[in-house]
């Protein structure tokens with residue numbers, strides 16, 4: 342088992358990580374699940390007597406204030422006090438929303454993330470961002486707050502659908518491209534089906550954690566994690582508006598291709614990245630850039646109407662705050 346030290350908590354990764362679930366000091370314990378993690382993951386946790394199971398519906402569309410009302414209601418009617426614990430057993434939706442509910446219940450309940458998707462293992466559970474969607478805007482309401490610990494048990498991935506696995510994999514590829522050439526070489530030279538997930542998760546969490554430690558509140562260094570996400574979010578919004586949503590991972594793969602094109606990289610590097618992404622992942626068609634303009638102009642990171650990109654300056658290196666006017670794209 343590996344321990345990675347985050348700001349003020351530990352991330353445990355491996356077959357024995359669930360043995361680090363220590364509930365001895367809490368007055369009560371609740372476990373937040375959706376129907377899938379209840380079916381596929383809950384029974385793999387160590388038995389917790391009298392734990393309250395709070396089940397919500399799976400899906401991004403339920404990451405909202407009504408579901409929070411339900412969670413807070415369950416904690417209230419079951420007399421949870423401030424010394425209780427909430428365990429978030431699920432993907433990024435459960436982690437973001439469960440953490441948000443815990444952080445606001447009675448001014449703060451302790452919580453533990455047990456991520457069950459690749460995306461939540463390598464990305465959402467690390468870094469303290471919590472939140473919910475509001476009025477159609479993603480993560481519009483939220484805060485930074487850290488869990489007590491994060492327990493990553495890679496075997497949860499065995500029941501995850503392949504499309505979800507690939508969606509989370511986009512963040513692994515991003516981590517390699519922005520800061521780890523040796524991880525990139527490993528990904529490039531290993532067929533997807535042969536990847537050693539424990540090893541990939543270790544390296545990927547290490548990269549994200551290092552960046553977050555350097556800049557917890559995204560003032561500088563943490564912006565590196567935005568590579569692929571400026572075009573990626575615009576593409577995701579474009580497909581959503583057209584009534585044919587695509588996965589977050591697909592959008593980020595396409596975003597990484599477009600942002601590789603405008604990066605200051607050799608043609609050899611650009612082709613290496615594009616060939617890898619296009620030959621390994623069946624991606625939807627990339628919309629014309631002009632269709633993306635209105636979404637890009639609404640990006641949270643914009644400065645003086647310029648679009649702010651994190652771009653590659655080599656494979657395993659990147660630079661932040663590259664500003665482009667819409668006409669330059």
Ligand SMILES: NC(=O)c1ccc[n+]([C@@H]2O[C@H](COP(=O)([O-])OP(=O)(O)OC[C@H]3O[C@@H](n4cnc5c(N)ncnc54)[C@H](O)[C@@H]3O)[C@@H](O)[C@H]2O)c1
Nearest residue numbers: 377381399432433434457458460461464465470497500501
């Ligand atoms: N906080 C952050 O820093 C951060 C970073 C990236 C993404 N996010 C958020 O993460 C969310 C997306 O997370 P996600 O991709 O994990 O999606 P998700 O939480 O919706 O999970 C995807 C699906 O997989 C199912 N599932 C989860 N684990 C399973 C398992 N082991 N076996 C079978 N089915 C399982 C879920 O029920 C769901 O249907 C978004 O809301 C996004 O905003 C947050």
